[in-house]
Amino acid sequence: MSKALRYLAAARPAAATSLLTFYKESVQALDDKTRCLIQIVTKVSVGTERGLRQYAPKALKAGASKEEILDAVLMAFPAAGLNKVLDAIQVLRDLDLVPEVEGDQKQALPDSVLGNVEDFPLQKMTCVAYGDGNLIVYRASEQNVKVWQSRCPHAKTSLCEGVDHGQQVECRVHNWVFDLESGACTEPDPQGKPGLFPVSVVVEDGLVRVA
Template structure:
């Protein structure tokens, strides 16, 4: 929520509580994905950028695919019109979410060669670019963990400079993550997105 809305909730939560209860109850018979897609459309219709980003990331977390989100926008064309769909698409492109890239949006998951395991010392973390996606790689003994470089809050692409020891801090809203587990340890509650890994012939592969 915005600072203004947080303020109103704090000082007049008794009044706004009824509104938020209505919003929650009005979608209780919908599955999360459908509810999220409808919320995305309403935010595009109202052209509220922060709300659109919020519900877009929530839709992705709840299992909506990028193509489902694009289709929802196109299906709402009679209500939205082309200008608002283009407005939303511009925001999508600015956000730089890898899943929406032409390279990945319709691709089936596949194993991707990241690096030689020997190039990473035990306990070391490295940020690696692989096509449309950047990831953080953490080595622990003979195994490695691979995480998406995008913060699960508002998909900010976290740079390597945000890493201090084994703690990764998103520069936008200071969500902190333990790179050993991917867990959010401060500010937020959603973990970093982790990818399946395997090691073959001394090389590390991740699947997405």
């Protein structure tokens, strides 16, 4: 429940109860996935980023694919217009909720030096601003440096905001834990869960450089 709705529930309990009952009881025939996809269409149409951030992960959780989420955004086009659709796509790209386009990520990332290898403490994650976002640098041993995109492969948020457990990082949103040397999800129940997105780097002349 949003803070505003919580306020309304305290300030106008009868009205808030009726409103919440309406939301709960009015939609009977649609399954969760369809409901969330329709919510995406409406959120894009009215241009509410907060609503989109709320319902797109719910749609994924309810079984929608990233392709279906993209289709829902495009369904809003006649009502929303191009700008709102493009804004929504940017939000969903940041959340990794639309399909990757091959080669797109590479083009977005400039060739760059991330830092001196000695600048990165051993067995500890370091976040480095890069391109439009952040990268996680993990120096497993002297010259063994692993670099990962910071976005959580589950649904959203930057793992740079996560809990640093040394060799592991824990996402603050749903508490998935990732090993920073292998990139694999280790908790909870790692079976079938995606790992971190790798960034290939080289260590040359004492510098860590995106390959």
